Amino acid sequence: MIALVDCNNFYVSCERVFRPDLAGRPVVVLSNNDGCIIARSPEAKALGIEMGTPAFKARALLESQKVTVFSSNYALYGDMSRRVMATLGGFSPAVEEYSIDEAFLDMGDETYDLTPTGNAIRSRVLRWTGIPVSIGFGPTKTLAKLANRLVKTGAIHSGVLDLRTVENLDDVLAGMPVDDIWGVGPNVASTLRRTGIHSARQLRDGDDFWIKHEFGVVGLALVSELRGIVCNAVRPGREPRKEVTVSRTFGSEIGTLDELKPPVAAFAARAAGRMRQDGMLAGEVTVFIETNEYKPGPQGFSTVTLKPEVATANTDDLVFYACEALSKLIRSGYKYRKAGVTLGDLCPVRMVQETLFTVGASGDSWPPPAGFGLKQQYYSGEAADPWQQRNRHLSPRYTTQWAELPIANA
DNA sequence: TCTGGGGTCCTAGGACCC
DNA sequence: TCTGGGGTCCTAGGACCC
Numbered sequence: 415m416i417a418l419v420d421c422n423n424f425y426v427s428c429e430r431v432f433r434p435d436l437a438g439r440p441v442v443v444l445s446n447n448d449g450c451i452i453a454r455s456p457e458a459k460a461l462g463i464e465m466g467t468p469a470f471k472a473r474a475l476l477e478s479q480k481v482t483v484f485s486s487n488y489a490l491y492g493d494m495s496r497r498v499m500a501t502l503g504g505f506s507p508a509v510e511e512y513s514i515d516e517a518f519l520d521m522g523d524e525t526y527d528l529t530p531t532g533n534a535i536r537s538r539v540l541r542w543t544g545i546p547v548s549i550g551f552g553p554t555k556t557l558a559k560l561a562n563r564l565v566k567t568g569a570i571h572s573g574v575l576d577l578r579t580v581e582n583l584d585d586v587l588a589g590m591p592v593d594d595i596w597g598v599g600p601n602v603a604s605t606l607r608r609t610g611i612h613s614a615r616q617l618r619d620g621d622d623f624w625i626k627h628e629f630g631v632v633g634l635a636l637v638s639e640l641r642g643i644v645c646n647a648v649r650p651g652r653e654p655r656k657e658v659t660v661s662r663t664f665g666s667e668i669g670t671l672d673e674l675k676p677p678v679a680a681f682a683a684r685a686a687g688r689m690r691q692d693g694m695l696a697g698e699v700t701v702f703i704e705t706n707e708y709k710p711g712p713q714g715f716s717t718v719t720l721k722p723e724v725a726t727a728n729t730d731d732l733v734f735y736a737c738e739a740l741s742k743l744i745r746s747g748y749k750y751r752k753a754g755v756t757l758g759d760l761c762p763v764r765m766v767q768e769t770l771f772t773v774g775a776s777g778d779s780w781p782p783p784a785g786f787g788l789k790q791q792y793y794s795g796e797a798a799d800p801w802q803q804r805n806r807h808l809s810p811r812y813t814t815q816w817a818e819l820p821i822a823n824a
Numbered sequence: 825t826c827t828g829g830g831g832t833c834c835t836a837g838g839a840c841c842c
Numbered sequence: 843t844c845t846g847g848g849g850t851c852c853t854a855g856g857a858c859c860c
Contacts, residue, residue: 445828452828452860470826486828513831513860599858632834632857659830708827754829804826 415528415551415576416648417519418558419502419535420566421495422546424515425453428494429484431544432812432820440481444469447663448485448804485805493813497543505535508650518555520648532574551576555646556639559596560614567594587615597636602629614640654762655692660685661754665804667706669749674703675737681755682736686729689757695725697759699732701739706751718742725761732757 421427425443430436440457444450451467461479463472469483476483495514502509508520521528532549539547550561551574561577564586580586593603595614605628611617618640626634635645660681668674678701689696702717718739722731736755810818 447826447828449826449828466828468827473826516860597858601857630834653832655831657831661829663828706827752828756830 415521415524415553416555416558417506417521417528417532417535418512418550418552418555418562419517419519419539420548420550420562421498421515422548422566423453423455424495424545425484425486425491426455426458427545428491429487429809430455431494432809433482436482440479441484442472442476442481443484443486444807445486446805447665448806449663452486483807485808487809487811489811489814490809494543494545498539498545498547501539501542502535504538505531508648510648510650511652518558518648520650521551527579528576529574529579532576536573547573549574551578553577553642554639554644555648556596556636557642560590560594560640563590563594563596584615587618588613590614592617595636595640597632602633605629654694654760655689656760657756657758658685658689658692658694658696658760659754659756660688661702661752663752664750667709667749667751669746671741671744674740674744674750674753678736678740678753678755679733681753682733682757683729685755685757686727686732689760690727692760693763694760695727695763696732696757697721697725697761698757699735699739700756700758701736701743702754702756703740703743703750704752705748712748714745714748716743719758721759725759727763 426441429441429443436455438457439455440461440463441455442451442458442463443453445452448469451463451465451469451472454463454465458481461475461481463475463481469476475481491514498515499509499511499517502517502519506519506521510518510520512518521531524531528551532551535549536547539545548562548565550558550563550565552558552561557577561575564577564580565573565575577583590613591603592598592606592611592614593600595617598606598617606612606617611620617637620637622634622637625637629636638645662677662681664677682699686696698719698721700717700719702715704715705711705713707713720735720739722735726732740753810820812818812820
């Protein structure tokens with residue numbers, strides 16, 4: 415059996431842990447640049463605020479309904495996520511961190527109803543971290559996800575559902591639209607509907623040959639998992655990343671190389687930092703720039719990838735390649751609104767050292783000495799980031815900065 | 825004024841090889 | 843006249859996810 419543990423309205427819940435006065439009140443969290451609404455409390459959902467709505471379109475509603483608004487605070491959410499995952503480790507030897515707010519737990523071959531276990535998980539996570547979670551149990555990841563979905567949407571149960579306890583499962587699946595199934599996106603859903611398949615039950619009972627023909631091995635695996643056949647096992651831990659991207663929409667549009675270099679250098683440096691935390695080296699550096707699709711004028715999206723001779727984690731090298739790529743990318747007459755750097759073809763430091771004794775040729779020791787790099791002040795640190803856009807509603811980094819610790823009044 | 829950011833996997837087709 | 847067949851690797855792009 416597999417459990418899918420999903421934090422409820424995770425970003426909002428993180429904010430509420432330190433703002434108990436907001437319990438029961440409408441709260442939303444905005445994306446980077448305060449652009450879109452990406453998390454909503456149930457009260458905010460009830461007001462009809464949709465996921466992904468641009469903040470400026472919702473402004474009137476947010477104000478009239480006195481919705482509390484937060485900019486996203488990833489220092490806080492990342493740390494809270496770590497705490498939740500650590501707590502889940504007490505319930506299963508195999509916890510797969512699927513995303514910042516979700517984990518799959520291998521629950522072994524238990525034949526009894528896991529609902530009590532689920533309740534125990536819920537209450538411990540809530541007590542230890544302050545975060546409420548929903549839990550679905552099923553024989554496959556897809557079915558655990560489905561159980562979790564039923565918990566959240568249906569009135570089947572509050573908080574925890576072991577799919578095996580659902581007596582009229584066929585009826586329930588018949589009432590579930592295919593879009594609600596994990597792995598069925600808009601494209602697949604519309605193809606399915608066009609051929610008369612509307613419900614999860616119909617998809618589960620579909621014809622293998624047709625599924626494979628239409629949706630390939632991914633579709634076939636998905637349908638098999640709906641039938642209870644494991645195609646996608648729980649893989650404990652966090653998979654090492656294969657690439658690291660840092661990208662941002664700028665506060666304003668910029669066009670020249672001189673203007674674009676500092677942010678792109680900063681993105682490369684930040685990506686390099688993240689990558690080093692994972693103990694990886696980059697085999698390629700990709701830069702992309704993008705115009706503003708919402709405004710008239712010449713439009714474009716372009717990308718250039720450069721490959722260092724030897725995989726490297728050296729910030730100066732990576733910044734250099736990123737700037738090289740950028741200069742190949744720029745076209746005069748275009749105004750760019752967004753740019754990003756992806757470090758790809760990542761490989762573990764150790765592997766390279768073992769197979770390639772030339773690691774020193776990248777000109778860097780690893781980890782790099784403190785204060786390395788000539789242009790440190792130039793491309794490091796979010797604080798000194800003039801392209802950093804709006805985050806007017808940022809909460810304190812309660813758990814990761816001494817100066818921002820919450821204060822308890824005795 | 826204002827429209828996020830960061831990932832993974834698969835497939836088709838081209839290049840190349842024997 | 844007739845123009846193999848099988849394989850690998852790489853890449854771009856699609857689709858999906860949170």
